[in-house]
Amino acid sequence: MMNPTLLAAIPFISFFFLLLARRKVISPKAALLPSPPRLPFIGNLHQLGSILHRSLYELSKQHGPLMLLHLGTVRTLVVSCPKIAEEVIRNNDIVFATRPKSKLTDVLSCNKNDIAFAPYGESWRQMKKLAKTHLLSSQSVKSMSFDRAEEVSLLIENVADAALRGNGVICLTDILNSYVTNVITKVVLGSWITKEKKALLSKLTHESSTLFYEVFFEDFFPNLKWLDVLTGSDRKLKNYMKNWDAFFEEIFKNHDHESKEVNGKNNTNFIGTLLELQNDSNLGFVLTNDHIRGLTMDMIVAGIDTTFATLDWCMAELVRNPEVMKKVKDELRKVAHGEDMISEELLGQLSYLKVFIKEVVRLHPPSPLLLPRESLQECQIHGYNIPKKTRLVINAWAFGRDSTYWEAPEQFKPERFFESTVDYKGKDFYFIPFGVGRRICPGMDFSMVIIEIALANLLHRFDWSLPSGITIEDMDMFECGGVISPRKHKLELVPIASKVN
Template identity: 85%
Template sequence: MNPTMLAAILMIPFLFLLLARRKVISQKEALLPSPPRLPFIGNLHQLGSIPHRSLYKLSKQHGPLMLLHLGSVRTLVVSCPKIVEEVIRNNDLVFATRPMSKLMDVLSYDKNDIAFAQYGESWRQRKKIATTHLLSSQKVKSLSFDRVEEVPLLLENVVDAASRGNGVICLTEILNSYVTNVITRMVLGSWISKEKKTILSKLSHDSSPLFYEVSFEDFSPNLKWLDVLSGLDRKIESYKKNWDALFEDIIKNHANESKEENGKNNTYFIGTLLDLQKDSSLGSTITNEHIRGLTMDMIIAGIDTTFATLDWCMTELIRNPEVMKKVKEELRKVAQGEDMISEELLGQLSYMKVFIKEVIRLHPPAPLLLPRESLQECQIQGYNIPKKTRLVINAWAFGRDESYWEAPEQFKPERFFDSTVDYKGKDFYFIPFGVGRRICPGMDFSMAIIEIALANLLHRFDWNLPSGITIEDMDMDEGGGVIAFRKQKLELVPTASMVN
């Protein structure tokens, strides 16, 4: 028999197997659960004003791995820890990048940051700089002087506001001011004026709702003109110009900021970056754009997530008086009659730490983790996932998964007693700061700010709702945006505690 003919006959079974495998993959892709969609816009109309809640409801109907079509963009939504574990263990590198969009370009300072920029060698170098030189435990500890100096100012603001408002204060606004002050000070230096801090705070908060603005160009390039008509292009351009103007002032004025202040080493983040820019031994080049992108990350991500968590902490304490009592008793025991709780004492506050964990379980600062995008074709749960598919992880849903949490809707810090579960990314059902290569490197930075403020606010004051307001009157919904701020501002009545 002709050798070519023989080879062809022997190949026939393999061809059938290959065709069968392709058919299975095609069927798997076709069967990927997906809500019905409308022409042109797909499932955009189903995101709602609070997307993480809308997607959670959809996942109850269509499953924990769900395909949405946001315009022309294929988007996988994951609402199950088990699936995320599979993604990270098998395809973390595949989903290591961010999707391109007009807003992402602005928030990444033209792809020069670490939070929003796309994956690659330059991104890896920037992340290494951030984790080694900006957000290491040693660096966070070295800035304790700045945190400690801001706490008495926070307490004074509480007293001053109470004296001017018939005892009732808007604690949300005071907490926002405190977080803005301490983060801008640690990132930029103490020269930043009150006016500049106000602008930075506004730009930080504006980024959250802006993130969910629909850009028609991103979902259908031929409709770029609609972004002009809707005013989105003008809004984005104005946002970018405000940052540009601020950075010009920041870099120019930094030269006047002394690194030695009151005998303390105050090498702020931007100073560290400018010093590294001149360091020829670093092994990589740091441009002015890199400095702006990294600084922008520290301000946007730092202010919003830290402030939102601190505000939720005080809200849950008011709603759970028994928890408040336990936290205050622990503080009284640890303080031993001192007026202030120092950073050295924070390590002894075991109950307060599990309380904070419970807060971010129910109220993760970024309930939908920033979207990822597949760099190549891969498989998840047996489904074929094409290249350039977006991945959205609903971390808010994870905190309500009954497979991992007993009575998940109950606020119960004790669930973390005698537990090794932590938010550092190893426990896939508790990932409020992300997971894998794209995990937020600023967790310790944020927690240090939250713990010292919370400890002293509770040690120095007793807190109650204004007369006529009950716990049932408190609205626990989040505002729309990538950061889950509580929609309703927190108004409380502080009274001085007996600390001895």
């Protein structure tokens, strides 16, 4: 269903533009692109549903895998076919290497000073290099194993405690969210972050996802930006940023007083490293507080929601597919050799667990619509002329359901990845849950190890079932409609301690 705020405003927008707006001229060549019929002034906005990747998928069935939408004044190209995505990336990746400007992303990027939303250029390259060097590289990820081990032990304790308090039934969704938040805040911000601050960061992270689907009239109708004040969208965004401003003000003020060692252990963290790099004369560029804020928000906002959503989908699919859960548990039993916990050194031996996770992100990519790009210059795609400043949206969710590339795509079958070299690293264009090309997510390895070690131990230490009276058929597997798409309903399960010997 269409956003009610925008729906109510359609008559007013049309009247306003009939009086004041100047419509942009679209070239005849560009107009040849397949496009759904549109209304005057609002274009195709009325055809977008509350779960955007699903509504775009349905539109693509009618109008083709390369489709032009007119969203107010914004021309948006939607790609729903891996073959066309491959053509775009192979021939025009640098043309579509930048991000479009929007009211929300300007705020989230701290005025274009991050990785996720910053425009393509030297500043973006420097930020990406800093993140990969000091947090996301293989060496950095490996160095955080102690922090992950601590949080996994707490995760197991929390599951057992919650089961005792809740007569056996626990809300696993909330526990998984807490685990992911704890891991990421510890390595990004340090051990000093209080429980209350973690709860705030988790709240802000989820808010950012829903804000992506908030209607900001300024983005679609620049002449109507004052409507953002009337509808309350401006207020929501300002309140959101006030919380971040207060948080970072405390971090910058207290940095010099933080201990570099906690309980005899090195307390080095990502933001602390960045703050120290501000004084490094050999860095080669000026690292501002806005850069640090932008990078830190990327790691927290993108890291928590995508990792948590994938972990929650994993547990839901295991419960829905008991034969798959049995195979994962059998593999864990062979690898563990009677040990209470699965260590990260053993993860490389868990081949079935890894293909299971691949199957989960095929059906439930953490970001179903890859973050939009924008053309830096005119180019050609599939024989069509694409003007400069055309937005590009790639529907990764649709790719995982393309029967041209996947046999029985709606069936959950991890075995499809055995004897296959297909991976999510960006070389196989029909499997790009983490993006592709220059804008591929640099944090894949960082997130995957957080997911793998948690799943391995949750399944090693507990047997899992649905609460009494609930069947597999009762499980609602629909997703939320934000830029990140976790399950719509929280997952409640019954854990029973396993015999590990």
